Amino acid sequence: MASVLLGDLDDFIAPGQACINPLFTTAADSAPATAAAAESAGSKGGAAMVLEIEDDRGPLDAMAVEEVVKPDLIRASNTQTAKVSLDDCLACSGCVTSAETVLITQQSTGKLREAVASGRYSVVVASITPQARASLAERFGLSPAETHARLLAFLRERHGVHHLVDSSLGADFSLLEAGEEFVQRWRSINSGRSGPEGGRAKLGAAVGEGAPARPPLAAWVAPPPTVALSSTRRFNVELGEEEDNRMQQQRQGQVSNCASGVVSGKRGREGEEAARNSMAVEEGECARRPRGPGELLVLTSACPGWVCYAEKTAPEALPFMSTVKSPQQMMGVLAKRVFPRAWNHPHPSVAAAAAVTAAADEVSRVRDSASNGATPAASTLANETLDQSTPPPVRSRGVFHVSIAQCYDKKLEASRKDFRHPDLDGDAEVDLVLTTAEVLELIEESASAADATLTSTSPASPGRDAASDYFRRHFPPGDLAEPLAPGFPVGQAAVSVDGLSLFGGVDGEGAAGGNSDGYLEYVFRHAAVELFGVDLAGRPLVYREGRNADFRETSLEVNGQVALRFAYAYGFRNIQSILAKARRGKCPYHFVEVMACPSGCVNGGGQIKPKKKEGPRDTRLRVERVSEVLREGRVPRGPRDNPVVQAVYSELVGGGPGESRARELLHTSYHNVPKLELSNPHMSPW
C-alpha cells in the first residue's frame, strides 16, 4: 500500500499523517480529546482549560492530543468514517499539503480499475512525466524509450488504458506560456516609467518625480482569502461573495513585481545608471529596461507542494506566482479537448500527408479495444464500432485521463476545483494521478499473480527481481511511433515521428534544472531574445552555485550590466531563502524556478525507492542515476518544434501564447486559503 512509502517521503513538505480538522472528525473522536485537554489543563493547576491564554502547557497540548487521538479514516467503521475529499484538504489550512489518509482513499490504483470497469469512458489516456519514466527505467535497467513502450503494452493489456503519452507534450505549452508571461509582466512593469528618479518610492508614497501615473505595484501583501469554486469562479471569504477568477489573473499579470515598495532608492538609482548606459547602444529597447534588480519577480508554480505551501503559509507570494498551468494540467487540456477532436476528425493540418481514412481510424480503435476485451467498457465500444458505419464521437466526458507522476502532491493538484471547467461539465482535466511507485506496485501485483499461476517457470534470474523479469518478459514494446490518432503528428510516447527519440528537454538542460521541466532555461532564453535581442541558442547558460547544490543562479549581462537574473531554488530551505529575501524587498532575481523537493522532480516523493530506508548518500546516488537515465535519448528541442503546438494554438486557442483565450485555457489562479483558526474557531482556544 502506498501509505508505507508516504511515511518515508523524502520531501521537505511532508504530508500530515491524519486529518486534524475537527470539522471532519466524528463526535466520538473529539470527546476524548476534550477530556484529555481538561486533564492537561487540570494537571497544571488551572481551573479551566482556556483560562491561560498563552500557556505553552495547557490548551496547546490539548491541540496535540487531537493528533494522538487520530481519526483513522481508512480503518474506522463505516458509520464513523469522516468523509474528507482532497478538495476539502485544499481549502483547509490544517496541513500544508494533505493528510495522507485522504490522499490514499481519493486517488489510488483502485480508482483506475473502477473507472475502466464502469464503462463510462470510451477512451482511457495515460500521461507519464519524463521523471517518472526515468525512475521506472532505472528500476528495470531499460532505456526510457523501451520502458515507455513496454509500459504502454502493460497498461493496455492489464488496465484498459488505450494511450500512454509523454507529458512533455504538455510541458511545451507550459514553457511557451511561461516565456510569454514573463515577457508580458516585464513589459507591464517597465512600461511608462521613464522618470529620472526611477520611482523606487516607499510603499504607498508618490512615484519619483516626473514619472507618469501607473497602477500601484503589488508589495509583499497577501491577497484576500478565497476558496475555488471552478476554473472561472471563486468565493471571497472576506467579502462573502463570489468573484470571477479571471480578474485576479489579470491583476497578477499586470502588477506583480518584487516588493517594489521597499527596494532602496540607492538600488533604484544604480539601476537607472544601467538603463542609461545601455540606452546609448540599443535605443529602441530602453523604455523596457529595468531600473534595478528585483523589480520583477516571477515564481514558477508547476510544483504543487510549493503551491500548497504558498497558499497556506506564505500567501504574500501568490501575486508573484506564474499563472501558467503545470505540464500535468496542460496534458489535461490536451486529453480532454484536443485528443477527442483528433480521434473524431483526422487532424486537418496533416490529414493529407497522413493518408489515412476514417476506416483506418475505425480499425485502429477496434484493435485498441480488442486488446483489452476483458473490460466491459472496451467490449461495448468494440461492438458499437463494429455495428455502426461511423464510430460514435469521443466526447470530453468520455475520456478518462490518468497522470503518472513522480509526486504525491500532483494528486492534490488534479483535485483543485480551479481545474474543473464549466464547459467540461465540471469534470476534472486529470481524473487520477498515480505515482511512479504506485505504477510499480501495479506491475509487482501482476508479476506475483503471474508467478502464482506459472509456478513451473524458472526463478528470476540473479540480480533481477520478479517484477523486473516479468515486465521484460511479458510486455514486448508497443509501437511508439503509432500515432495517437490517425494523422495526429505525435506518436504514443510523444516520440519523434521516426519513433526513436523522446521529446522534451530544452537547450542546456544538463544543469540543475534539467531535473524538473526546464522552466528557467526556456524562459531565460526567451526573455533574452525578446527583451534584449540576445540569442543564446546553442550556448549553455553558466550557473553560479549558491549555498548548496539546489540553489543556482544565472544572469544575462548587457553592456556590462546585469539585465536578467534567474535562480533555481529547490527544496524547502531554499524556498525559505527566497521568501525571506522577498519579504525584505531584497530579492535580486527576476525569475525563480521553485520546486519543493531537493534535486527537483527526479527526486519527487512518489518516485521508486528501495524497500529498506536509505541514507542521504544513497538517496543522492539514486537521484543521480535517475537524472542520467532522464537524459538518455532526449533530443533538445524548443517547445515550438512540438508538432502539436502550432495546431493547438491555431485551432483550439485561436491566438498565440499569452493571449486572452490562452489565459482562459492554459492559465489558472491561486488562493490565500483561509486560516483554520478563522474557518473553525473551536480549533484553537487562543
Next chain:
Amino acid sequence: MSRLRETAALEGHTERVWCVAWSPDGRLLASCSSDKTIRVWCQSKDSENGWRCAALLEDGATRTVRCCDWSPCGRFIAAVSFDGTCSVWRRQESTTTAGELAWELTATLEGHENEVKSVAWSRGGNLLATCGRDKSVWIWEYDESEGDYECVTVLSDHTADVKSVRWLPNKDVLVSCSYDETVRLWAEDLDDWYLLDTLNDHTATVWGIAADGPGERLATVGGDEKLVLWRNFPDETKHGKWRAESTLSGEHGGTIYSVDWAPTATDAAAAATAAASTSARRSGGGVGDGVWGGLGAPCLATAAGDDALRVFYESGEGDGAAFGLDVEVKNAHAGDVNCVRWKPSGGGVLATGGDDELVRVWSYSPPGC
C-alpha cells in the same frame, strides 16, 4: 545555612517568566516572559539586591517571548516568540544616558507556521536552531555577505510540538525534544542535515535537554517526571551512539520543565577568559569572578511544575558513579519553575524563572563545603 539559597529576586516582568539565559562570560542575565519583553540584568553595587535591569528589549514580538539565548560572542541575543518569529538583537557598544545597555533589533527570522518554542546558537555562533508547534526544527546560518540569516534546513521528523533545542558544546550536533516523547539528534552530511538518532526512553513530553561540558553526556527531563542521563559511546560512525545510562524518578512531584548541567572548573575558566577579552570594551558589565575550583563532581539542576528547584550531585567512582538528589527548594517560585540555568563562569550560581513573574538568583555549595 542551606547549601542552596536565594540571593536575589529580580522584579520587572509583568507576566510569567519562561526562560533565563546567562551571557557566556556570566556577567549578564537575560530573561523573557509572556509580557512580550526580554530583560537584561546585571549586577550592581548600588541596588539593594545587588542586581538591576540594564535593558528592556521591547517591540520584537507581538506575543509571548518563549525562549532566549546568547550568541557565544555575547554580542547577540536571539529570542523566539509565539508570534512565529525569531528576533536577533545586537548589543551596541554604547550605553544610553540612563546607563542602560543599548540593543538593536537586527533581524527577524520568519518561517515557522506558528508558535516558536526554543532557540539555540551553535558553539561557533554561525548557526541558529529554532523549533516550535509546527513540529519542525529549523537551522539558520548567518551569511556574512548578505548580512542576514538563511534557512539551512527544516527538519520535520518530530510528529508533534517540538519543545526545546540545544547544541552539543563540542560539535555541530543539534538535540531536540518534543511532545512526541522523543529526543532527536541531528547532524550534517554533504550539506544536508539529517536525523542522526532518536532516543525513546521518555514516556511523556520531553521538555528540557542539557549537555555536559565535553559533550559526552546528555540529561533530558519531561512530563514523566523523569531525569534521564545519556552517554555517548564511540563506534565506527562519526558521531557514536547515545544510550541511556541511568534514570532518576520519584524525586519530582510534577513535570520537569528544565535541566542544566553545572559548569566544571574548565568550563568556568573558558568563560572567564571570554570575560577578560571582552571586559576592555564593556562599560556596563558586572564584577569579575576570579578563579573558581568547580563543584568537585558533575552536578545537575532541575526546574519543575511542583514549584521546586533541585540540585543533583554525582557521587561514587567509575561505574559506581550515580546522581542523587542533593538539595531541593520546595517553593522556589510561587508557581511552576520554568527554567534553570547555571552561571557559566562558575561560583555555583544559578538563575531560575517562574510563573510568579520573577527571576531568582541562587547560590549553591556542594556537599562538604
